[in-house]
Amino acid sequence: MKYLLLIFFTLTLLMHCAEPRPVYESFEEYPIYPYDDLGFTYTPEQTTFKFWSPNVSGAKLRIYASDDPALVPEKEIELEEVDNAWTAVIKENLLDRYYTFQVTDHDGNVLNECADPYARALGVNGNRSQVIDLKSTDPAGWGGDVRPKLSDAKDIVIYELHVRDLSLHPSAGIKQKGKFLGLTETGTLSPQGLSTGLDHIRELGVTHVHLLPSFDYMSVDESRLDEPQFNWGYDPANYNVPEGSYSTDPADGNVRVREFKQMVKTLHDHGLRVIMDVVYNHTGRTEDSKFEQLIPGYFYRFNEDGSYSNASGCGNEIASERPMVRKYIRESVEYWVNEYHVDGFRFDLMGIHDIASMNEISQSLHAIDNSIFIYGEGWTAGNSPLPDSLRALKANTPQLERIAAFSDDIRDGMKGSVFHHEEKGFVSGAKSTKESIKYGVVGATLHPQVNYDSVNYSNAPWANQPQQCINYASCHDNHTLWDRLEISNPGVSESRREEMHRLSLAIVLTSQGVAFLHAGTELLRSKGGEENSYKSSDEVNAIDWTRKSKYRVTHDYVQGLIAMRKAHRAFRLRTTEAIQTHLNFLDTDDDELLVAYEIKDVPNDNWKHIVVAYNGNGESKYLDLPAGSWQIVANGDTVDEGGIGRAVLRRVRVDNNSAIVLVKK
Ligand code: CA
Secondary structure: OOHHHHHHHHHHHHHHHHOOOOOOOOHHHHOOOOOOEEEEOOOOOOEEEEEEOOOOEEEEEEEEOOOOOOOOOOOOOEEEEEEEEEEEEOOOOOOEEEEEEEEEOOOOOOOEEEEEOOOOOOOOHHHOEEEEOHHHHHOOHHHOOOOOOOHHHHHHHEHHHHHOOHHHOOHHHOOOOOOOHOOOOOOOOOOOEOHHHHHHHHOOOEEEEOHHHHHHEEEOOOOOOOOOOOOOOOOOEEEEEOOOOOOOOOOOOHHHHHHHHHHHHHHHHOHHHEEEEOOOOOOOOOOOHHHHHHOOOEEEEOOOOEOOOOOOOOOOOOOOOOOHHHHHHHHHHHHHHHHOOOOOEEEHHHHHHHHHHHHHHHHHHHHOOOOEEEEEEOOOOOOOOOHHHEEEHHHHHOOOOOEEOOOHHHHHHHOOOOOOOOOOOOOHHOOOOOHHHHHHOOOOOOOOOHHHHOOOOOOOOOOOOOOHHEEEEOOHHHHHHHHHHHOOOOOHHHHHHHHHHHHHHHHHHHHHOEEEOOOEEEEEHOOOOOOOOOOOOOHHHHHOOOHHHOOOHHHHHHHHHHHHHHHHHHHOOEEEEEEHEEEEEOOOOOOOEEEEEEEEEEOOOOOOOEEEEOOOOOOOEEEEEEEEEEEEOOOOOEEEEEEEEEEEEEEEOOOOOEEEEEEOO
């Protein structure tokens, strides 16, 4: 009997050892890892490593003393699967050690060694992850860091900025050129003695600085930062770590983490919130991306023929609808909020993501902080195998919870389609654009006086509430507003184009919804006519601060409009119903290029009756005013709440290509 038992136990043991790992036939069968500790968990006594990849036969962890690619590992450990995560616990102090993962597939193929998809720190170019003590990267006062006050999403004025553009121009007067720390310098001046950088942004009065991709991206080689290199950064490499080239030392993973936090802290201290431009819709690499090499197939969508689908136009698209991808994105944004105190997210090509994932992300972020702002591009750059009805496209915005979309309707209504460079828009005298402007005025919501059939792209309102609509004239994509107006208005004088430019920004800053400005547009920013400057030189992309004195009128005008918007609730109505109640378009039916409206009796606004008009005509027009005595507070080049000129009765002249705002006395 004893022998029989022994044989039985031995056989059981042998069978257990020889038991092959499960092979899953479809992604739906993959078991989920439900906990939030993927990546590493560091203490001085031990570090735990975990990653999820259910459909491979084995996985390895390698520990390195440095990020030097020539250096061999100090340690190589076979990972064990515990609760569906490949796991290793190393009872040593691994502080600042670098590490990688590598898997073997079911056919015995050893795939590429990769950084941890959940990496919190990285060496140069993100090839190796790093174990750091995140607590030790907190700048002074980090525990007391608070988000600047914001009472409502409608109060937001966004300033869209590339980290490098801010400081690279010789006129910036900023020492930490191209770095996160460049955004922390105060007292910086242009050669004409006008403030630049952080001081400039603060004085302009915007509420949020939206940073172009500042997570780790691929295209700038961090090993040769002494050479000029530029990229917008829409080629993600590591989603949970700041970009190395914007730090003062990309090799030491602690530095970029600390400097990013220092930037956020300083911006918060100056009353500015911080938005990250996030690009979860695709990865910079495809076949050899870390997701593909560590968790083959799972993170991407595929066409029926097995090829990568490509709604991003960048070679692949992420399958946000799969549970562990959805979880990855949610945990990533939560991490940026919790660890870095980020205040909002702009989702690149949000139309690739599924609606359910976006809503789960919104709920989760708003549970952390109710004032976090989320918006995205409600379109794609190509077709997706996931049906339109399931994706976060602009037309599906009503199904998105507290997530806003960019209004290309007003953008192109103002200045012409981005796809037809010579096309004019409302501000440059193109007829048939009036309803697109009115659509923007009401923040893409339902209003009885908008004729939706005549709006350029949308034949229905797509915003449930005005905070779901981002109104803008231009952004990093396509021509700058100033270049576009030059290209589409040949032979038109510079002063006339300045009028058109100011009218565009006046429309953005007086319309309901959320206002968005491309950094430098207040200085008539130019990229020398280049449209897609994603990898152009610093000379093309950097903000030229000498323009601040040259175009001082426009700068002061934008600053004045922002202040007026922030001071008057009438320009930031809270709900669709409030817009329907308080905002009434005036009859300008006999003029295709004159839009006028009144806003009346808005609670908590000392301006009880306001008239706003936009004249897209090349000549001045007269507008009949409601009864009473009216004071002009803004015209085509000046904003003055104290009043411009004498009071007017009955009718007012609206200059060519200009806006006017009047208040009843
Ligand atoms: Ca990088």
